[in-house]
Amino acid sequence: MSLDYNxxxxxxxxxxxKMATPQEKRLWYDFLSDYKPRFQRQKAIGEFIADFxxxxxxxxxxxxxxxxxxxxxxxxxxLRTEILEDYGLKVIRLDNQQINIKFKEVCEYIDAVVKDSx
Numbered sequence: 001m002s003l004d005y006n007x008x009x010x011x012x013x014x015x016x017x018k019m020a021t022p023q024e025k026r027l028w029y030d031f032l033s034d035y036k037p038r039f040q041r042q043k044a045i046g047e048f049i050a051d052f053x054x055x056x057x058x059x060x061x062x063x064x065x066x067x068x069x070x071x072x073x074x075x076x077x078x079l080r081t082e083i084l085e086d087y088g089l090k091v092i093r094l095d096n097q098q099i100n101i102k103f104k105e106v107c108e109y110i111d112a113v114v115k116d117s118x
Contacts, residue, residue, distance in 0.1 A: 003045050003046070003087060004045075004046055005044035005045055005046060006044065006046070006047050009044040009047070009048075009049050010044055012049060013042040013043070013044050013049045014042070016042040016049060017041050017042045020041070020042075021063065021065065021096070023063050023065075023096045023099040023100065024041075024051060024063050026099060026103065027052070027061075027063065027099055027106070028041055028052070030103070031107045031110070032052055032061075032110075035110075035111075035114075037054055037055075037056035037057060037114070037118075038054065038055075038056070039052050039053065039054045039061075040052070040053050040054075040055075043060075045060070045084065045087065045089070046083060046084070046087065047083075048080055048083070048084065050062065050084070051063045054114060056118060057090070057113070057114045057117035057118055058088060058089050058090060058117060059089065059090050059091075059092070059113060059114060059117055060084055060089050060090070060091045060092070061091075061092055061094065061110065062077070062091060062092070062093045062094070063094055063095070063096065063099065064077070064093055064094065064095045064096070065095075065096050077093065081093075090113070090117060092109075092110070092113060094106055
């Protein structure tokens with residue numbers, strides 16, 4: 001099933017792929033780019049752009065930097081997660097520090113979530 005998206009977000013998604021954070025690059029190049037089932041980077045879904053998306057597992061992975069831990073950021077993320085879940089998607093949030101410090105555990109967690117979702 002194809003997900004709805006705002007066509008205006010396609011150009012933004014392409015730009016975000018080019019300007020990925022170090023944590024997004026690490027997760028992509030050191031794990032998700034070769035992972036099966038396939039993940040996509042900066043996937044337009046509805047009015048949002050998910051950091052990573054796996055269609056077969058119906059899984060969105062969001063990588064959160066410091067701006068996500070403000071009161072405003074947390075409320076925005078909560079609403080975003082609710083809307084994405086309304087599409088029938090599972091959303092997991094990881095922060096930059098988890099990727100920096102516990103990369104192996106992050107990869108194992110993602111693998112477990114994907115396998116549990118299928």
